[in-house]
Amino acid sequence: MNIDIKILNEPLNIQSCIDWVMGPECGGIDVFIGTVRNATKGKTVVQLEFEAYEAMALLEMKKIAEDVLQKWPVQKILIHHRTGVLNIGEVPVVIAVAAAHRSAAFEACRYTIDTLKQSVPIWKKEVFEDGEVWVAAHP
């Protein structure tokens, strides 16, 4: 199995993700780690809340992974996304890609996070001192 897609309601284990994609034929692993930033447009963020349409999100992430395997010589790809309330510095998403050579790993990893952000039905809400906003909902 060369695709690992999960949605979890608990802290992600970055080392396990790396360990999973690692393999003897792998010459490079690219890992993207999303983290919760403490501010948006100069305003202090208290926490983020992530919600997923789980069944569909898993399918869409799987489509991205399958797409990656078609486009690049990648050996393994992992996408783990967390839901629930996350504090500053916590990790909502880990993407890990292993390939024989680094070029494919870099490109595939970037493509994965870029595409996830466009098509996967997961939403984040920014919580401020004085209110909360669903990111990108309004122009």
Next chain:
Amino acid sequence: MKVNILAFGIVKDIFSKSIIEVDVTDTATVAILKTQLEEKYPRLKQLSSYMVAVNNEYAWQEQLIDTRDEIAIIPPVSGG
């Protein structure tokens, strides 16, 4: 026919519920459903955009919907 619509993110706030039931014609399309929903929930029109998913796949405007379908309103996504 009655269809159930799942709501996520800001749409849950707009509908005040995570599932609503809507009555549509037997030959309703996604476009017709959207028009009906926007009449009842005008705040939908203020969103940057939104998609409709039927049975976990993004749907197109002229797609027919059925009472047994799992239909969801997908506001602008912001995962990752």
